[in-house]
Amino acid sequence: MRTLIRNVRLFDGERTVAGADVLIDGDRIAEPGGPAEAEVDGTGRTLLPGLIDAHAHAFDGDLEEALKFGVTTELDMNNLPSVLAVQRRQAAERDDVADLRSSGMIATAPGGHPTQIMTPDVLAALGADGGLDTVADPGQAKAFVEARLAEGADYLKIAIDDGAVSGMKLPALTPEVAAVLVEAGHAAGLKVVAHTVTAREALVALDAGVDGLAHLYSDVDREDADELAARIASYDAFVVSTITFIEAVTGDPGQAELLRDPRTAGRMSARSKATFGREFTDIPMHSQGVLNAAHAAAALLRAGVPVLAGTDATPFGPVHGAGLHHELLLLTEAGLTPEQALRAATSLPARCFGLSDRGRVAPGLRADLLLVDGDPTTDITATRSITDVWRAGARQG
Numbered sequence: 377m378r379t380l381i382r383n384v385r386l387f388d389g390e391r392t393v394a395g396a397d398v399l400i401d402g403d404r405i406a407e408p409g410g411p412a413e414a415e416v417d418g419t420g421r422t423l424l425p426g427l428i429d430a431h432a433h434a435f436d437g438d439l440e441e442a443l444k445f446g447v448t449t450e451l452d453m454n455n456l457p458s459v460l461a462v463q464r465r466q467a468a469e470r471d472d473v474a475d476l477r478s479s480g481m482i483a484t485a486p487g488g489h490p491t492q493i494m495t496p497d498v499l500a501a502l503g504a505d506g507g508l509d510t511v512a513d514p515g516q517a518k519a520f521v522e523a524r525l526a527e528g529a530d531y532l533k534i535a536i537d538d539g540a541v542s543g544m545k546l547p548a549l550t551p552e553v554a555a556v557l558v559e560a561g562h563a564a565g566l567k568v569v570a571h572t573v574t575a576r577e578a579l580v581a582l583d584a585g586v587d588g589l590a591h592l593y594s595d596v597d598r599e600d601a602d603e604l605a606a607r608i609a610s611y612d613a614f615v616v617s618t619i620t621f622i623e624a625v626t627g628d629p630g631q632a633e634l635l636r637d638p639r640t641a642g643r644m645s646a647r648s649k650a651t652f653g654r655e656f657t658d659i660p661m662h663s664q665g666v667l668n669a670a671h672a673a674a675a676l677l678r679a680g681v682p683v684l685a686g687t688d689a690t691p692f693g694p695v696h697g698a699g700l701h702h703e704l705l706l707l708t709e710a711g712l713t714p715e716q717a718l719r720a721a722t723s724l725p726a727r728c729f730g731l732s733d734r735g736r737v738a739p740g741l742r743a744d745l746l747l748v749d750g751d752p753t754t755d756i757t758a759t760r761s762i763t764d765v766w767r768a769g770a771r772q773g
């Protein structure tokens with residue numbers, strides 16, 4: 377099947393051109409030319425690469441919800457083997473769910489984050505058949521990484537979070553254990569990402585050698601943002617935003633705007649809608665985290681650090697799919713231009729995670745595409761005016 381999208385404003389993952397023709401040939405993007413069985417009029421519309429959420433946790437129904445919103449790939453950042461096996465199978469066999477990459481289980485200290493939230497009740501609700509493996513000392517690091525590789529991990533995630541930012545006391549990986557884990561991950565060819573929520577934790581992780589941080593730090597105010605960003609730039613790492621998550625865990629009602637916007641509310645599942653207003657009391661975060669993270673995003677951008685869009689979506693909120701559109705709005709409010717925000721959800725995560733077949737619109741790449749009314753390069757919320765989504769060339773109904 378060949379489908380020609382004609383006369384469309386094209387954001388190709390890096391920049392925007394007017395009046396483009398884009399050909400979908402099977403599951404790939406192809407050079408326009410020759411006959412096409414179907415045509416789509418792109419006049420007044422913008423074509424973008426399918427969106428990539430660089431921080432999510434995918435459980436049953438989540439990948440379907442993501443794809444409805446044009447999120448064609450989710451980067452899962454901690455999951456349980458029994459759940460993950462099902463999600464991977466769905467992503468491999470179905471064309472109506474987002475594609476998935478995953479770290480598998482996060483490496484944390486016994487009793488460390490996020491074991492405090494993964495209680496027996498939560499695990500049962502998620503359909504998991506066991507809790508997290510943990511890493512107590514450097515001697516256990518290699519076996520932990522080998523177990524993740526055996527489960528098919530695409531990258532490694534470690535947690536460095538002692539809870540102190542919100543007065544909790546959680547055991548955390550020591551710098552020594554973190555460094556051994558990173559070394560074992562790199563030796564196995566995996567990128568390594570760290571859960572950290574403060575500047576101190578971020579620097580411990582970066583000193584241990586991680587390739588990226590899974591959250592913006594939440595405890596640095598505007599005055600100190602540029603100095604820290606310059607320091608972080610020297611590590612040549614990326615940072616995933618997750619301001620949406622920081623909102624959710626600090627009780628900021630910001631993302632309720634998704635329920636007021638008919639473009640998102642009209643597409644959202646009842647299960648997603650039911651997560652709004654949920655209180656998160658057991659996740660460490662600075663009370664001014666939203667404001668601080670916004671300053672951090674802008675400062676990191678000024679310092680040349682890649683900031684990737686991520687939501688930390690879970691079945692309990694933030695929501696899959698719609699949440700990424702909210703994150704894009706928050707990134708522009710933090711000071712990114714709409715094009716910078718769009719890069720953060722397309723070409724940048726693809727590059728930082730080595731996904732060379734997606735994240736841009738170019739011949740030969742996977743036909744993961746999002747077509748919207750209007751121009752999200754001037755009004756970021758136009759990403760919500762979805763007219764079509766293709767997932768590896770499969771047009772969604």
Ligand SMILES: [Zn+2]
Binds near residue numbers: 431432453454688
């Ligand atoms: Zn997460």
